[in-house]
Amino acid sequence: MRKPIIAGNWKMFKTFEEAIQFVDAVQDKLPSNDKVDAVVCAPALYLPTLVQVASESELAIGAQTMHYENEGAFTGEISPAQLASVEVDYVILGHSERREYYNETDEAINKKVAAALAHNIVPIICCGETLEEREAGTTEQKVAGQIKAALARFEAQQVEHMVIAYEPIWAIGTGKTATADDANQVCGAIRAVIEELYNAETANAVRIQYGGSVKPDNIQELLSKEHIDGALVGGASLQPESYLTLLEAAANA
Numbered sequence: 001m002r003k004p005i006i007a008g009n010w011k012m013f014k015t016f017e018e019a020i021q022f023v024d025a026v027q028d029k030l031p032s033n034d035k036v037d038a039v040v041c042a043p044a045l046y047l048p049t050l051v052q053v054a055s056e057s058e059l060a061i062g063a064q065t066m067h068y069e070n071e072g073a074f075t076g077e078i079s080p081a082q083l084a085s086v087e088v089d090y091v092i093l094g095h096s097e098r099r100e101y102y103n104e105t106d107e108a109i110n111k112k113v114a115a116a117l118a119h120n121i122v123p124i125i126c127c128g129e130t131l132e133e134r135e136a137g138t139t140e141q142k143v144a145g146q147i148k149a150a151l152a153r154f155e156a157q158q159v160e161h162m163v164i165a166y167e168p169i170w171a172i173g174t175g176k177t178a179t180a181d182d183a184n185q186v187c188g189a190i191r192a193v194i195e196e197l198y199n200a201e202t203a204n205a206v207r208i209q210y211g212g213s214v215k216p217d218n219i220q221e222l223l224s225k226e227h228i229d230g231a232l233v234g235g236a237s238l239q240p241e242s243y244l245t246l247l248e249a250a251a252n253a
């Protein structure tokens with residue numbers, strides 16, 4: 001049985017004060033982390049403070065992206081070593097918005113996954129198809145290619161601890177969710193790719209999240225499916241009440 005993981009992706013929302021208020025509001029109300037892993041991926045600027053504010057609770061703090069080099073002349077970037085130095089636990093890699101607006105390639109994502117592992121930061125590796133790809137029937141092919149590229153050169157024991165997020169691009173921020181069955185089918189296809197690359201044990205251990213318009217009213221159905229082990233959540237992770245509702249649903253799934 002895989003432990004569910006709910007990760008909020010705040011994207012470029014919230015002031016510093018709002019971010020602290022959120023963590024204050026949720027941290028005493030989280031379900032036990034025996035039942036669910038609770039993560040918030042915040043703007044980089046707030047990470048050290050949020051790590052400190054959440055240090056007595058079971059809320060884990062993550063970043064939304066990072067560079068793959070530990071240091072260097074990369075103006076504006078943040079390195080894995082820097083994230084580790086402020087005790088960040090997770091990092092989202094290869095989000096479709098990073099791929100689209102910042103030209104993040106499969107090759108760069110693969111290097112970033114290696115860098116995250118080297119610093120004991122859990123990578124949340126995103127994949128997903130466009131509407132045109134879904135309509136052309138190439139969803140599984142697209143996602144398989146992204147996952148194979150992201151996982152190139154890792155050992156099975158490393159892959160077991162990674163988190164994969166399947167986020168169909170057409171479902172992000174649009175209010176359109178993939179049906180739970182469609183999402184489950186693609187998450188199952190991702191698991192099959194991992195089995196093909198490694199073995200059944202590794203495929204069974206990896207946690208696969210669904211993301212794309214996840215809300216309190218659809219989380220239960222999504223999590224009832226065999227291959228969906230949690231959610232990567234944008235809009236519905238911004239308010240303490242809806243974030244806590246998602247966590248409760250996962251704790252009771």
Ligand SMILES: O=C(CO)COP(=O)(O)O
Pocket residue numbers: 009095167171172173174175211212213214232233234235236
């Ligand atoms: O991109 C997402 C999470 O990474 C999904 O965003 P929404 O939940 O707002 O659709």
